[in-house]
Amino acid sequence: MDKIRFATVWLAGCSGCHMSFLDLDEFLIDLADLVEVVYSPVACDLKHYPDNVDVCLVEGAVANQDNLDLLYEVRRKTRLLISFGDCAVTANVPALRNRLSESAAGVLDRGYLELADTNPQRPYAPGIVPELMERVTPLHEIVPIDIFMPGCPPSADRIRATLEPLLQGRTPTMAGREMIKFG
Amino acid sequence: MAVRTLKIDDRELAVEAGTSILEAAQEAGIPIPRLCHLEGVTPVGACRLCLVEIEGLNKLLPACVTEVGEGMVIHTQTAKLQEYRRMTVELIFAEGNHICAICVANGDCELQDVAIQVGMDHSRFPYQFPDRGIDLSHPLFAIDHNRCILCTRCVRVCDEIEGAHVWDVAQRGPDCYIVSGLNQPWGEVEACTSCGKCVDACPTGAIFKKGSTTGEKHADTAKLEFLSTAREKHQWTR
Ligand code: SF4
Ligand code: SF4
Ligand code: FES
Numbered sequence: 001m002d003k004i005r006f007a008t009v010w011l012a013g014c015s016g017c018h019m020s021f022l023d024l025d026e027f028l029i030d031l032a033d034l035v036e037v038v039y040s041p042v043a044c045d046l047k048h049y050p051d052n053v054d055v056c057l058v059e060g061a062v063a064n065q066d067n068l069d070l071l072y073e074v075r076r077k078t079r080l081l082i083s084f085g086d087c088a089v090t091a092n093v094p095a096l097r098n099r100l101s102e103s104a105a106g107v108l109d110r111g112y113l114e115l116a117d118t119n120p121q122r123p124y125a126p127g128i129v130p131e132l133m134e135r136v137t138p139l140h141e142i143v144p145i146d147i148f149m150p151g152c153p154p155s156a157d158r159i160r161a162t163l164e165p166l167l168q169g170r171t172p173t174m175a176g177r178e179m180i181k182f183g
Numbered sequence: 184m185a186v187r188t189l190k191i192d193d194r195e196l197a198v199e200a201g202t203s204i205l206e207a208a209q210e211a212g213i214p215i216p217r218l219c220h221l222e223g224v225t226p227v228g229a230c231r232l233c234l235v236e237i238e239g240l241n242k243l244l245p246a247c248v249t250e251v252g253e254g255m256v257i258h259t260q261t262a263k264l265q266e267y268r269r270m271t272v273e274l275i276f277a278e279g280n281h282i283c284a285i286c287v288a289n290g291d292c293e294l295q296d297v298a299i300q301v302g303m304d305h306s307r308f309p310y311q312f313p314d315r316g317i318d319l320s321h322p323l324f325a326i327d328h329n330r331c332i333l334c335t336r337c338v339r340v341c342d343e344i345e346g347a348h349v350w351d352v353a354q355r356g357p358d359c360y361i362v363s364g365l366n367q368p369w370g371e372v373e374a375c376t377s378c379g380k381c382v383d384a385c386p387t388g389a390i391f392k393k394g395s396t397t398g399e400k401h402a403d404t405a406k407l408e409f410l411s412t413a414r415e416k417h418q419w420t421r
Binding site for chain 2: 083086089090091092093095096098099100101135138140141145148149150152174175176177179180181182183
């Protein structure tokens, strides 16, 4: 049987969900037998998201143009997309700036001008530094999602309980405190 | 004592007239999700989580403010109710700014518990990200309106048990908020006795003790029930 083509993606999040994924410890060894990691910031060097991915965990909200482009590409090329962690599911901490009326400009001004100790200046490098979106958004407000795995971060146990059934061709049951508690 | 006989989820029950459907269900061990209901203060029917179906009625009624009637046939767990409850919880989350990961009540929050109970793994309603404030003017406590679900438990507990009536509800619709005194900073409201009952009444992390950080709030709602039982029935039991 062909190995499951598996990917993980990191958008606007702190990488905590990926750290929790690495907390899977020895299960990672079992996982490596069953899947081929075709794209991942923690487990693969490829720079471009490949075609025909079976399962992808997407951490983080959509906060800038790069996040948005990558999310569309991921959805197009992936069979089963998992919204991975609270930033992906609710926009969470990255969305704190949404309540500002000019949220993109407001957060940059605060961070780079008002709080700067030296050289106050807004980062501006079109094509290199991606533009911020006006509103930070959870994934499912942009593309259809197949499975939601909340948690900040989801514990390694929760990640395992989600992935294990999938690897055996079953759908995990996302219910109960162990699986869907936020935070 | 007048008695009413009724059926809840196919269970035959006989309860005292005047009992609410919620209390009747509770006595029979039938769980109905609730958020605004708090033992010891007057029910108000604010959160709509406790809606039930009553045969012969074409609208859903909140169990906490509906009295049992003779011969009522009540359903608490139909597919329609479950769907509406989940929608209600999603709307509550979408309406405020609930960032559980950095909340004082994370892990001990009635809103979080209810979300798990109704199976909410995400909100189908777009988050509103309202611009709400935080009042840190009180020496001991604080209110973060971002986490307030307008259940009015704080209003009722302060009015009915403490007798200080510091809180009220201001404005309407999405502009609604819990107001202290005559729209003053909490710390300037002389009527506040700093008893902390609103901290224990609040089902979320909206009202908390200053200095608590993530996951450090543990509200003692049972204390409020104890106080009202002690006062009204002269029973000091807990
Ligand atoms: S009040 Fe409850 S639901 Fe809201 S952020 Fe805090 S823990 Fe989460
Ligand atoms: S502050 Fe707490 S108790 Fe008061 S209305 Fe808001 S959620 Fe309810
Ligand atoms: S508990 Fe009945 S409406 Fe809130």
